[in-house]
Amino acid sequence: MQGRKQQRHRFGGSGGTISVSKNLLDLIQNRRAQVAVVGCGYVGLPLALTLWRTGFRVFAVDIDKEKIAALRACRPYVWGVEESELKQALNSGDFVPTQYTDEAAKSDVVLLCLPTPLDENNIPDLSALRQTAEWLSQHLRKGQLIVLESTTYPGTTEEVLRPILERSGLTADRDFYLAYAPHRYDPGSKERRIGDIPRVVGGVGDASLEVACAFYETFTPKVVRVSNTQTAEAVKMLENIFRAVNIALVNELKEVFMKLGVDTYEAIEAAATKPFGFMKFTPGPGFGGHCVPVDPFYLAWRAKQVGMECDFVELAGRINRQLASKIVWRILTECARRGINPSQTPFVIIGVAYKPNIADTRESPAFPIMRLLRSVGVSVCYHDPLVPKLPKLRLYPEFEGMASVELDRLSEKALVIVSDHDVVDYRSLLRAQVVFDTRFAMRKRGISGATIVEV
Ligand SMILES: NC(=O)c1ccc[n+]([C@@H]2O[C@H](COP(=O)([O-])OP(=O)(O)OC[C@H]3O[C@@H](n4cnc5c(N)ncnc54)[C@H](O)[C@@H]3O)[C@@H](O)[C@H]2O)c1
Known part of the structure; x- marks a missing residue:
């Protein structure tokens, strides 16, 4: 975390050598990284618990005071999340429900599972994402990995998230790592839980891709690398539009x-x-x-x-x-x-x-x-x-x-x-x-x- 000495680790990828923080890779691979999941709703809360089960110390961050109070009181509000597991997580001391705090913002890995609704004119409403990015930019430090998991249009990570984060004075893919990994979730399914589903990952550069893949490899069966964040965003659009069109067709x-x-x-x-x-x-x-x-x-x-x-x-x-x-x-x-x-x-x-x-x-x-x-x-x-x-x-x-x-x-x-x-x-x-x-x-x-x- 903050203050940890940055060492660089060199990978020989197809496009030449890239440099990533060895500290962060070590922390991820040894499950010693501290992770913040921001937005603990239908996808964020089960994800936060999956990461805790994987062995990470997890901050479950939400803006909604009532949700944080419910989690602290061991009252899961997302259907399918077991009270017994939440209790175990809370008792371990490694699962910490919280509103925005400096400590959470400085986590080694920050995953954004924020709502991406449409406004009344069917226009994407990225206000939650912008608000969280502003908060993170005030605390960003070298060597952090930030991953957007919310569903959104191709270009969001590069055009919306990156400029706000770089207001910190740090540069993505050099000072910190930035990636997009669309969340895949089959609500209600016992056969396909978060940790059973392959994940697609795109980075804003090779270093970000490398670190993000190392992270997702700790709790998923397969990580599919794509060339950039726009492609990963397009993958999610493709999956959901395929579904919408086929449901409409059969109807x-x-x-x-x-x-x-x-x-x-x-x-x-x-x-x-x-x-x-x-x-x-x-x-x-x-x-x-x-x-x-x-x-x-x-x-x-x-x-x-x-x-x-x-x-x-x-x-x-x-x-x-x-x-x-x-x-x-x-x-x-x-x-x-x-x-x-x-x-x-x-x-x-x-x-x-x-x-x-x-x-x-x-x-x-x-x-x-x-x-x-x-x-x-x-x-x-x-x-x-x-x-x-x-x-x-x-x-x-x-x-x-x-x-x-x-x-x-x-x-x-x-x-x-x-x-x-x-x-x-x-x-x-x-x-x-x-x-x-x-x-x-x-x-x-x-x-x-x-x-x-x-x-
Ligand atoms: N629900 C699904 O099955 C599913 C599957 C795949 C992807 N997704 C995508 O994941 C994202 C989240 O979806 P969800 O279903 O979990 O939504 P949700 O509304 O259940 O959860 C979002 C959480 O974020 C919190 N929040 C809102 N603004 C915030 C802010 N500024 N800072 C911190 N927390 C904030 C809310 O209080 C809420 O708890 C969306 O982009 C959605 O499209 C959802």
């Missing part, structure tokens, strides 16, 4: 297949038997979460700056946004066909998280569906064992504080499956008047019945 095809009387589920399952050139995506009520609905627009915005359009991104976004009204229209049409009066039938949404088996409700398609149903006079509540109470929702403030209901008196109710968590007893849902299924949840579980309507 559009479902609409067409329904009109043609084709069974979409059967068609997809059959197509998925092709052992090459096809990847299965399943239709649903639209994409949600912090990534897929947001990240593609980072690239679309950047493309506009260089006179280009990202037509696929815009189209996928449009198809996604239209899904809720299409689903509600089909629900109301089917109610009329079955003689169900929706304004006299309580509706229960099953699953409000944006995808199965997680508790994250950000940008969930449940909320546009709920709002639309309410707007035509339908009484709507929800059942979600993973989300006992709704948090503050960016675009749907009217639902904040709503609590999950028990599934009782089902024969009087209509159900809409939005997210099919495994913990729900799907067979019991057959007792409802009607079950509108947006995800083929019943069929996937081998459940059939006249009350099930796939919408």
Whole structure:
């Protein structure tokens, strides 16, 4: 840390010899480096604990006082983070939740896991990143490694982060190391935890790449080096846009297949038997979460700056946004066909998280569906064992504080499956008047019945 004598270590890379701090490499390789993870939300907190498990001393830094207080009191607020592990980490003395402190800023390695949302005009909002960079620039010292993990457009590390950090008077890749390593996270997955997933790393120069790779090699199975930070940023855009476009595509095809009387589920399952050139995506009520609905627009915005359009991104976004009204229209049409009066039938949404088996409700398609149903006079509540109470929702403030209901008196109710968590007893849902299924949840579980309507 500060004051440690800098020795340089020379590597013979393909582009000639590069010089990196041997001290920092030693600290990383011997797990004696002190690491700060700034932004301890859905990705930062599990990452901070993974690093603690790897053997590093970790500062878990967040601007939110309540989150720091919760961590200190051993109350994990991110679903999937075990209280027992947090307790062990806190007791070890090597896991330190904190707001901005000089000591945290001077850590050997600083990872930025900050939010990168869009503003109301769909423009990237990098305010958290700028604020943190300003703070770091006031404390930056020689030999530190700074890595951005937040999702963002190609050019952010070089054009936004680097100039702010260099206000310290230090130069990136010479005095300190700067890299971009997009976070990869499969929320809810027990098979693919942070430490099981290969990571892509790009540095602002060879020395930064070398040090950043050495760091990621300590806790991931494979590190993929790319030429620069712009390429690493583009990798993340590619991954998420690929997903957004394919989800939108399969949802559009479902609409067409329904009109043609084709069974979409059967068609997809059959197509998925092709052992090459096809990847299965399943239709649903639209994409949600912090990534897929947001990240593609980072690239679309950047493309506009260089006179280009990202037509696929815009189209996928449009198809996604239209899904809720299409689903509600089909629900109301089917109610009329079955003689169900929706304004006299309580509706229960099953699953409000944006995808199965997680508790994250950000940008969930449940909320546009709920709002639309309410707007035509339908009484709507929800059942979600993973989300006992709704948090503050960016675009749907009217639902904040709503609590999950028990599934009782089902024969009087209509159900809409939005997210099919495994913990729900799907067979019991057959007792409802009607079950509108947006995800083929019943069929996937081998459940059939006249009350099930796939919408
Ligand atoms: N959630 C995912 O599955 C996922 C996966 C891959 C990548 N990402 C990307 O990772 C980044 C973080 O996402 P997330 O889901 O963890 O977001 P989050 O909102 O859950 O967490 C961000 C945390 O940063 C804190 N914060 C905000 N401003 C801050 C500041 N100025 N200084 C310090 N802390 C600050 C917030 O209080 C919050 O705890 C985003 O760029 C996101 O796109 C997310």
